[in-house]
Amino acid sequence: MAELGLLVPNVELNTGCAPEYLPGGPPGQVAQGLVQRVVSALGGWGEVELGRLMVYGRASKPDRASSDEEEGMSDEDEDMDIDGRGGGVPLDPTAPPVVRQPESAGVGERGGEGEGEVKGFYTLNLHVYVLSLDHGANGLFDAVWMAVVAALATTRLPEVWVGDDGESVNVDWERPRRKVLRERGWPVASSFGAFRMGRDGLGGAKKGEKEGKGGEGERSMILADPDAFEEGLCEEVITLLVREEEGQVRMLGMEKQGGGVVGLEEMRDLVKSAGERCKTVNKVLEKECRD
Amino acid sequence: MNQSQPLLKTGLTPSASGSAYLEIKREHPSDTTSGGLSPRPSGLKLTCAVHGPRPLPRSAPFSPQLLLSTKVKFTPFANGHQRGFMPDSDERDLAAHLETALKGTLLAERWPKSGVDVVITVLEGEEGSPSSSSNGSCDHLTLLSSCITVASAAIADAGIDCVDVATGGVAAIVLGASGRSQLILDPCPSDHQSVGRACVVAYLQARDEVTEVWAKQEGEPPGADGSEHSDFLSLVDGAVEAAKAARLVLMDTLKESVEAKLRRD
Numbered sequence: 001m002a003e004l005g006l007l008v009p010n011v012e013l014n015t016g017c018a019p020e021y022l023p024g025g026p027p028g029q030v031a032q033g034l035v036q037r038v039v040s041a042l043g044g045w046g047e048v049e050l051g052r053l054m055v056y057g058r059a060s061k062p063d064r065a066s067s068d069e070e071e072g073m074s075d076e077d078e079d080m081d082i083d084g085r086g087g088g089v090p091l092d093p094t095a096p097p098v099v100r101q102p103e104s105a106g107v108g109e110r111g112g113e114g115e116g117e118v119k120g121f122y123t124l125n126l127h128v129y130v131l132s133l134d135h136g137a138n139g140l141f142d143a144v145w146m147a148v149v150a151a152l153a154t155t156r157l158p159e160v161w162v163g164d165d166g167e168s169v170n171v172d173w174e175r176p177r178r179k180v181l182r183e184r185g186w187p188v189a190s191s192f193g194a195f196r197m198g199r200d201g202l203g204g205a206k207k208g209e210k211e212g213k214g215g216e217g218e219r220s221m222i223l224a225d226p227d228a229f230e231e232g233l234c235e236e237v238i239t240l241l242v243r244e245e246e247g248q249v250r251m252l253g254m255e256k257q258g259g260g261v262v263g264l265e266e267m268r269d270l271v272k273s274a275g276e277r278c279k280t281v282n283k284v285l286e287k288e289c290r291d
Numbered sequence: 292m293n294q295s296q297p298l299l300k301t302g303l304t305p306s307a308s309g310s311a312y313l314e315i316k317r318e319h320p321s322d323t324t325s326g327g328l329s330p331r332p333s334g335l336k337l338t339c340a341v342h343g344p345r346p347l348p349r350s351a352p353f354s355p356q357l358l359l360s361t362k363v364k365f366t367p368f369a370n371g372h373q374r375g376f377m378p379d380s381d382e383r384d385l386a387a388h389l390e391t392a393l394k395g396t397l398l399a400e401r402w403p404k405s406g407v408d409v410v411i412t413v414l415e416g417e418e419g420s421p422s423s424s425s426n427g428s429c430d431h432l433t434l435l436s437s438c439i440t441v442a443s444a445a446i447a448d449a450g451i452d453c454v455d456v457a458t459g460g461v462a463a464i465v466l467g468a469s470g471r472s473q474l475i476l477d478p479c480p481s482d483h484q485s486v487g488r489a490c491v492v493a494y495l496q497a498r499d500e501v502t503e504v505w506a507k508q509e510g511e512p513p514g515a516d517g518s519e520h521s522d523f524l525s526l527v528d529g530a531v532e533a534a535k536a537a538r539l540v541l542m543d544t545l546k547e548s549v550e551a552k553l554r555r556d
Binding site for chain 1: 306342
């Protein structure tokens with residue numbers, strides 16, 4: 001999957017979502033970093049398999065159909081605006097197909113969804129468009145990941161195949177469209193920040209109105225889902241990517257920057273909290289992403 | 292006119308000084324000929340964020356007035372084809388017309404050495420009728436009129452001093468099925484096969500002023516003879532009527548928005 005580059009995420013931040021992100025320039029470091037994190041999270045998850053994206057045919061020339069799927073989103077401050085639709089570019093059978101020779105072509109008989117040889121693959125372009133931002137890069141990743149999962153969950157790819165002449169791409173509108181993801185058990189990312197009090201006159205600050213937890217006595221506090229202001233004050237930031245499988249919380253990824261507050265004990269609490277969030281978000285996604 | 296009431300809300304982007312969201316749903320007859328991977332865009336969705344007034348950078352020359360900077364950006368999925376991050380000619384054109392429309396409303400002399408950024412994002416654009424290739428012009432006009440309305444709402448939400456709110460309205464002269472030309476207000480681009488002339492205005496009703504007029508003509512205008520001058524005036528009048536209708540929606544929205552702000556404080 002990684003070699004063929006079939007999942008192409010793109011995060012657009014220069015949208016006027018915040019005063020420093022006005023349109024007109026190339027993607028900056030934050031946007032590029034986010035894209036890289038999404039790519040590695042998708043790879044680590046491995047849910048979108050090669051098999052679901054295959055295009056079969058009987059001809060001898062390989063070619064590829066490409067489709068877009070898109071997502072508009074805003075910051076996750078209780079205001080998720082999912083504008084996810086499966087696909088965007090109408091597949092015109094008379095248009096010349098985009099030809100790209102896959103290096104390690106999955107040519108050969110594969111059981112399951114299609115007959116004949118694999119002639120090409122669907123490419124999924126994921127566009128995440130940030131409408132409103134008052135979180136830092138880690139909180140933003142949580143929202144971007146949720147948007148990506150929701151978009152993939154609602155993606156429906158029509159059945160296509162390459163004609164006998166090897167040139168035309170045909171669509172079968174009668175067959176039910178292919179889903180890209182399973183029904184449930186989607187991973188969710190949660191960010192936390194560890195704030196140390198009692199330094200440089202910051203002692204006694206009352207924080208953690210959300211799900212703040214006491215860390216080591218009164219000297220530090222862990223904030224869930226910190227916004228940009230809070231993240232800037234935290235010395236340590238942790239992002240957990242978890243999914244729920246048969247009642248168990250499984251970790252798919254973890255990123256941690258900084259240190260000194262969160263040890264193994266605190267990490268257990270964080271994983272539990274991330275599992276709770278995973279349950280909540282999955283409920284919302286299941287409701288909204290139903291056919 | 293088969294469109295539903297436009298939905299206009301302010302305050303959707305808390306990170307901006309002011310913001311607004313506009314959505315217009317269109318009813319499309321189900322199109323079974325071209326399946327497509329997704330249903331065709333069924334309307335228009337715009338969001339606008341206003342940042343400012345904020346101080347100009349130190350290097351900027353002194354300006355006794357507020358410097359307005361408008362940007363229009365299409366998302367890659369708005370019209371089905373991708374765009375790069377540099378603004379293309381459509382985006383620049385719309386931004387220039389929008390700036391003209393809004394400049395006439397701002398009390399710019401109250402904000403020297405300051406700038407304000409108005410950024411419009413087109414989440415979903417309306418497609419013209421696929422059988423008519425010349426409808427691209429009408430698309431832009433209806434889009435500009437919605438941009439004007441949503442930008443005015445966002446500027447009011449940001450609390451920037453204005454003489455009045457500007458709203459956009461479009462009128463077009465189209466060739467009807469009977470072969471006669473008729474004046475249509477707020478045309479839906481995909482409904483009409485051939486649009487002869489179309490015009491968008493930005494109108495300030497409290498002062499009865501027009502701050503922006505943009506008119507286009509495709510090919511031979513239907514019924515072209517010596518009456519072109521009065522045709523154009525009736526086109527502008529029609530667009531002004533459409534703008535008045537949009538103003539009703541805008542005023543309702545702003546009332547709600549002010550009430551919500553007062554409740555919060």
